[in-house]
Amino acid sequence: MMKSLLIANRGEIACRVIRTARRLGIRTVAVYSDADAKALHVRMADEAVHIGPSPARESYLVGEKIIEAARQTGAEAIHPGYGFLSENADFAQAVIDAGLIWVGPKPDSIRAMGLKDAAKKLMAEAGVPVTPGYLGEDQDSKRLKKEADAIGYPVLIKAVAGGGGKGMRKVDRAKDFEDALESCKREAASSFGNDIVLLEKWIESPRHIEVQVFGDSHGDVVHLFERDCSLQRRHQKVIEEAPAPGMDEATRKAVCGAAVRAAQAVKYEGAGTVEFIADASDGLKPDRIWFMEMNTRLQVEHPVTEEITGEDLVEWQLRVASGEKLPKKQDELTISGHAIEARLYAEDPAKGFLPSVGRLDHFDLGDDGRIETGVEEGDAISPFYDPMIAKLIGRGDSRDEAIDDLAAILDGVEVWPVKTNAGFLFNALVAPEFGDAEIDTGFIERHIQDLVPDQEADDGVWQGAAAVAWLAGEASAPLPAIAGFRLNALESARVALYGPEGSRTIELEGELPSLSGFAEEDRVVVFREGQAFEFGLAVRGTVGAAASSGTITAPMPGKVTSVEVSQDEKVTKGQRLLTLEAMKMEHGLTAPFDGTVAELNAKQDAQVSEGTVLARIEPQETE
CATH class of the missing domain: 3.30.470.20 (ATP-grasp fold, B domain)
Structure with a gap:
């Protein structure tokens, strides 16, 4: 067995290789670019060598620098991971010619x-x-068109040197073939320096x-x-x-x-x-x-x-x-048994899956299941490399158990402020069609509207955010998680929050949804089913026995911008009574229970002080 190993890669695969090598007693050497100077794989390895600027073409893709790093550190072997130089035959040969062990074919x-x-x-x-298809050397467009017609449409044009979905075109009709061929060849030449293509029969399902x-x-x-x-x-x-x-x-x-x-x-x-x-x-x-x-x-x-x-x-x-x-x-x-893996990416499904970069101020993937990652809290997602943050693996004795295991892992994903596809992955995993194994390569495209998470927070998220904010304030420090709890019957908590959909004053009482999250000076972030929700935090306060009797008071100084009920009007629990503008935000004050407006002191455009009685609701009489 080799005694030392250089990993010519970064991120989670470099960390993965280091873990096994360490278990086998093999000394490990990491390489890193400017962007990765403080990366997890660098911290994990026994030794690390800087190989150049942040762009991969100037660092991780420069074989000479990697081989020189192996020489400098006395590494006996080079493991390429995947991506970068892992399938570069010339680099593999150069490693062997340098007298090193190539960990690969x-x-x-x-x-x-x-x-x-x-x-x-x-x-x-x-x-x-x-x-079935055409693999011939004759690349004349007329010959390719003739072969495509013989294969039958739809047909797939593929660059022979392609990969990662580039240099591929599906052609549904004969009249579209020439344009698709030209486009495919152009992309192949740009991406791989080789515009030769092959043709394949398009496979249904x-x-x-x-x-x-x-x-x-x-x-x-x-x-x-x-x-x-x-x-x-x-x-x-x-x-x-x-x-x-x-x-x-x-x-x-x-x-x-x-x-x-x-x-x-x-x-x-x-x-x-x-x-x-x-x-x-x-x-x-x-x-x-x-x-x-x-x-x-x-x-x-x-x-x-x-x-x-x-x-x-x-x-x-x-x-x-x-x-x-x-x-x-x-x-x-x-x-x-059965195992399922989901790729957690730093990307925003709501914005067309655009990459999301930045510092991982809050990063917690939980303790359940198998997690393969190359970052920790405080690390940054760089714009220079693939945006995969982690691989999350669920396992079970059956496929259903593996799905449940991975769904629980995704539900516990907490990443902020970098956006991730965790909510999208969760929705895909729990989709009934996936559970029934009704899958093919078009599954995501067909269901994309149902898989991209709704960005609007529902009542449960608002309540959970208010609870996290309240408990964090009570503890004078952010809390990592809360469980459902019951407040004292004589006193409820009131938290004013605002988000993209507007603002609300939430009165907490009874048993609440259990959401994990954290609160800071002026904001609270909660997580559910892999999705992060951010709210501005306006004020925390308590309401005494008067609240349970239906008295509505101003939670802070402000201006009444609208009064939406009238004297003696019947109202239902949660119905908005009036809107108060304070701290440059609007806060809706709502009825605590079904009843009647017995007292209404609020007037539109009036300035009020904190604690001012604005309205009083008499509970609905029950038989």
């Missing part, structure tokens, strides 16, 4: 799977089923099924079963799970066997993922799953495989790279 294997057209030809020769494979230098290859990564937004994975729902043993044997043949065809070593597209219009069938591509690295979603197999895939990587045999044979690997 051979450069030739990376090259063989790097171009989609060449990889598909190789897979077809190895007996791996490939999607597509499921994205991938198989985790592992090979060693002794010629052995095994699979660690499949994952379903069908929940995607703009071709980016959002929620992944293992095993794939609805996968019977015959189909599993077929797809996992094909994945092993794919790995054997390129003499694969280390961790890899063979990705398939399935036509799930009639469920998962052995003859309706086709090879798409192979990712020659560890995947973001590898934790769900670890959770159902009990294996540490990073440890497997390090052992295989050190020349050891695979830790287990195929017949020693089994599936136990």
Whole structure:
């Protein structure tokens, strides 16, 4: 086993590799850019080396700097993580030429799977089923149009060097083909420096099924079963799970066997993922799953495989790279339970999923489940890198239990002021169709209106925010959480809050919703189902026995801007009686119970002092 390891990456994957290496007694070296000088992976590693400015192209993507950092620190091996240089065959070769251990597949294997057209030809020769399409070298637009017409519409145009959803166009009609081809080639040339494309039959009701494979230098290859990564937004994975729902043993044997043949065809070593597209219009069938591509690295979603197999895939990587045999044979690997992973991103679903950057002033992902993150409270989300904050993994004996576990984790997410997609993930997870496994790659697009959280706080959130603010004031310090409580019957609490929807004066009495949150001098933030709600805090106060008798007093000095009831009018609990403007905010004062306006002293535009009796409500008589 190697004694020292440099991780050529950042964020949660760097932290993940460091944890396993530390358990195995391996010294770790981190690399970092200017933006990551104080990052968690830097703090966790035994040693850290600065490799350049914040932009990745000047730091994490400069292979020479990373190899030099390994030389400086005496690191024996380099683990690339995923992204950055992880699938760069030239970098892998440079690491090997420098006399270092490359924790990954051979450069030739990376090259063989790097171009989609060449990889598909190789897979077809190895007996791996490939999607019907065109992989020819003739890139003349007329030839491509002819092939598309023969395949039948809809058809998918894909850049052979593409990835991450770039260089892909779905074409529904023959007359749209030329424009889509030109657009796809232009994007491919800009993104990858290669405008060659292939054509594939568009699959209706597509499921994205991938198989985790592992090979060693002794010629052995095994699979660690499949994952379903069908929940995607703009071709980016959002929620992944293992095993794939609805996968019977015959189909599993077929797809996992094909994945092993794919790995054997390129003499694969280390961790890899063979990705398939399935036509799930009639469920998962052995003859309706086709090879798409192979990712020659560890995947973001590898934790769900670890959770159902009990294996540490990073440890497997390090052992295989050190020349050891695979830790287990195929017949020693089994599936136990179900696991689901959600990718927590710093982005705002309400604003088209725009990235959200800044300091994590409040950051708490809870203590339940498995959390993979590269940040802590006080760290900053940088604009220079992928905005993924963490991976949240739920597990259970069944899929339903795993869903419940992950939903509970998402419900406990507390991130502020950076925006996250936690509420969006929660809504996707608890959607009835997801629970019934009615999923395909178009799931999010079809349900997007229901999945993006409503930004408006309901009554329960207002009440919870008022309770957090009141208790924080009583304790003279922010409280991390509250439970439902009952106030003294003779005294209730009154909290004036304002938010995007306006302002309210909340009277707290009885048992209240239990929301977690914190209060500061002039604001309160509460969290529910992954979503954060911010309110301005105007005033906290108490109302004595008079309140329970229906007396409405001014909670602070201000101006009456409107009177919305009249003398002797019947009112219902919660009905607005009048509006008071104070501290540049409007505060609605409401009826504490059903009754009648027995006294009305408030006049529009009148200035009033704190404690002034504005109205009195007599309770409704009951028989």
